Amino acid sequence: MKRRILMAAGLSSGLGLIIPQHSRAQAPRTLNLYSARHYKTDEALYGNFADLTGIKINRIDAEPDPLVQRLRTEGDKSPCDVFITVDAGRIERAREMGLLQAVNSPVLAKAIPAHLRDPDNTWFGFSKRARVIVYNKEKLTAANGPKNYEDLADPKWKGKLLIRSSGNIYNQSLVGSILAALGPEKTEAWAKGVVANFARSPRGGDTDQIKGVAAGEAELGVSNTYYYVNLMRSKKPEDREVAAKVGVIFPNQANRGTHVNLSAGGVAKYAPNKEAAVKFLEYLVSPTAQKYFADGNSEYPVIAGVELSAELKSLGTFKEDQLNARVFAQNNAEALKIMDRAGWK
Numbered sequence: 178m179k180r181r182i183l184m185a186a187g188l189s190s191g192l193g194l195i196i197p198q199h200s201r202a203q204a205p206r207t208l209n210l211y212s213a214r215h216y217k218t219d220e221a222l223y224g225n226f227a228d229l230t231g232i233k234i235n236r237i238d239a240e241p242d243p244l245v246q247r248l249r250t251e252g253d254k255s256p257c258d259v260f261i262t263v264d265a266g267r268i269e270r271a272r273e274m275g276l277l278q279a280v281n282s283p284v285l286a287k288a289i290p291a292h293l294r295d296p297d298n299t300w301f302g303f304s305k306r307a308r309v310i311v312y313n314k315e316k317l318t319a320a321n322g323p324k325n326y327e328d329l330a331d332p333k334w335k336g337k338l339l340i341r342s343s344g345n346i347y348n349q350s351l352v353g354s355i356l357a358a359l360g361p362e363k364t365e366a367w368a369k370g371v372v373a374n375f376a377r378s379p380r381g382g383d384t385d386q387i388k389g390v391a392a393g394e395a396e397l398g399v400s401n402t403y404y405y406v407n408l409m410r411s412k413k414p415e416d417r418e419v420a421a422k423v424g425v426i427f428p429n430q431a432n433r434g435t436h437v438n439l440s441a442g443g444v445a446k447y448a449p450n451k452e453a454a455v456k457f458l459e460y461l462v463s464p465t466a467q468k469y470f471a472d473g474n475s476e477y478p479v480i481a482g483v484e485l486s487a488e489l490k491s492l493g494t495f496k497e498d499q500l501n502a503r504v505f506a507q508n509n510a511e512a513l514k515i516m517d518r519a520g521w522k
C-alpha cells in the first residue's frame with residue numbers, strides 16, 4: 178500500500194470549518210485518529226463525519242509500525258482515540274501489546290461478519306481485500322492455471338512465479354492462513370515448493386509482480402485485489418494496458434475460499450474521547466462511509482449492499498476464507514519462521 182509518511186496533526190477536512198449549531202455553546206468536540214491509511218476519499222469520509230456529528234477529526238498519518246511504537250511510548254498520556262491500519266497482522270500486534278480496548282457495540286457486531294473482527298472486540302475490519310493469483314493472459318487461461326494456493330508449489334510452475342518477499346505482511350498473513358488450513362509440515366513443504374518456482378528473487382511490491390506478469394517475466398503472480406483494480410482504474414493508459422494483459426484467479430473456490438485481509442480499526446486503550454471514538458467506528462459501517470472507505474483503495478466493503486466500482490465488480494463474486502483474521506494474524510511469527518526455513522527471501 179502506498180502511504181505517505183505525513184505527520185499531519187490537526188489536519189482536518191475543510192468541511193470542519195462549518196461549526197454545527199449544537200456545538201457552538203460547548204467546547205469543540207474532537208477525535209484523535211492515528212491512521213496508517215491515506216487516500217483522497219478519506220478527506221470526504223472525515224468531513225462527512227464532522228458534518229453529521231459536529232466532531233472534528235485530528236489526524237496523524239504515518240506508517241503502521243511507527244504509529245504502534247508511538248502509541249506504546251505515549252502510554253496512558255496518548256491522545257489517540259482511534260487507531261486504523263491495514264492488514265489484520267498489524268492491528269493484532271497492537272492488541273497483543275495492550276494498546277486497544279474492547280468495544281461492545283451491537284451496531285458493529287451486527288454490521289461486520291464475525292471472521293472480519295476480533296472475537297474480543299478490540300478491532301474491527303472496515304474494508305477487505307483478497308490475495309489472488311494473477312496470470313499472463315497470452316500464456317495461460319483461468320482454466321489451465323492454478324486453482325488453489327497449494328498449486329503454486331507444483332513443479333510444473335518452476336521458474337514461472339512472481340511473489341514479493343517474506344518480509345511483506347500480506348504474505349505473512351497468507352502463509353498464516355495456509356498454516357491454519359494445512360498445519361506446519363505441509364505449509365513448510367508448500368513454502369519450499371513456492372520458492373523453487375520463483376522466476377526471480379523477490380523484489381518490489383504487488384504492483385511490480387503484476388507488471389512483471391504483464392511483461393511476460395513470469396506466467397503467474399500473487400497480489401492483493403486492490404493493486405490490480407487500481408491499475409484498471411488508473412488515469413495512465415500504460416497502467417490500464419498492464420491490467421488488460423493480466424487475468425485474476427480467486428484461489429480455493431472449491432474448498433476453504435480465498436484468503437482475505439482487512440483495513441481495520443480499534444479504540445485506543447487510553448482514548449480521551451471514547452464515546453466519540455465508538456461513534457466514529459459505528460459511522461464507518463454506515464453505507465455512505467463504507468463506500469468512501471472501501472472505494473478509496475478499490476477494496477471491498479465489509480457490509481452488504483454497497484455499490485462497487487465497475488472495475489471491482491468486473492472481478493466477479495467469490496467465496497472467501499472464513500478463518501477469523503485474528504487466527505492468521507496470530508500465526509504471523511510461525512509463518513515467518515517457515516518462510517525463512519524455506520529460503521523465501
Ligand SMILES: [Fe+2]
Binds near residue numbers: 178179263
Ligand atoms: Fe497495500
